[in-house]
Amino acid sequence: MHRGHRYGVEMKFSEAPKVTRSMRVALDDLGLDHLWIIYPGTKSYPVHKKITVWPLQDIADLSGQIS
16 A cells, blocks of 8 residues: 555566456455556556556566556
């Protein structure tokens, strides 16, 4: 939790991760404001309004995404 917001992070080995049922369950059950999927690729992109795919090489920049 950060400043009253809940965030989640999931690691994937896939080059093109997709939203899974367990991610949706985590968003709902844990009341997450956002979930980041960390993966070995090079581009960040949204896959859902509350889920973003984020490159492992840019993990240090992730803190700038947290409000």
